[in-house]
Structures are given as C-alpha cells and as structure tokens.
Amino acid sequence: MESYKMDRKKLADLTDEELLQEEIRIKPFKLYDAIIFGVLIGIATYKTLKNGLGLLTFLPLIYLPIAANNKAKSIALQKLLKDRGLK
Numbered sequence: 001m002e003s004y005k006m007d008r009k010k011l012a013d014l015t016d017e018e019l020l021q022e023e024i025r026i027k028p029f030k031l032y033d034a035i036i037f038g039v040l041i042g043i044a045t046y047k048t049l050k051n052g053l054g055l056l057t058f059l060p061l062i063y064l065p066i067a068a069n070n071k072a073k074s075i076a077l078q079k080l081l082k083d084r085g086l087k
Contacts, residue, residue, distance in 0.1 A: 011073075011080050019081060026074055033067040 040060040081087040
C-alpha cells in the first residue's frame with residue numbers, strides 16, 4: 001500500500017503530457033501480467049503433476065505482488081487522468 005501512495009505522489013507531479021505518455025507506456029502491462037502469470041501457472045501445474053509438490057508449485061505466488069503493484073499503478077494513473085479531465 002505504501003508503494004501505491006508513493007506512485008500516486010510521483011504521478012501527481014507529472015505534467016499532463018507526461019501523464020498521457022505514462023498511460024501509453026503502462027497500457028500493455030495488464031496483458032504482460034496475464035501472459036506471465038498464465039505461463040507460471042502452466043509451469044507450476046506441469047511440475048506438480050510430474051514430480052508432486054515442490055518449489056515450482058508455488059512459483060506463481062512470487063509474481064502476484066509484482067502484478068498487484070502494476071495494477072495499483074494503473075488504477076492510480078487512470079484516476080489521476082480522470083481527475084485532470086484527460087480521459
């Protein structure tokens with residue numbers, strides 16, 4: 001939650017043009033997160049079925065905080081764009 005507040009503050013300091021550029025930059029993150037998470041789930045499932053429970057079984061859990069942080073930043077950016085009337 002702390003990084004969300006820090007991201008929100010950093011985003012608030014950006015100009016309108018920089019905010020629009022940031023939106024373009026982070027737009028594909030949702031797709032990337034879904035692909036990476038899907039691949040990790042596939043690896044974990046395969047390894048679990050083949051070898052039983054192991055370290056790779058819990059591999060997708062390691063990526064969850066990264067995906068959550070990306071989502072929080074995207075939500076903060078969308079809210080800021082809406083507040084400034086850019087979206």
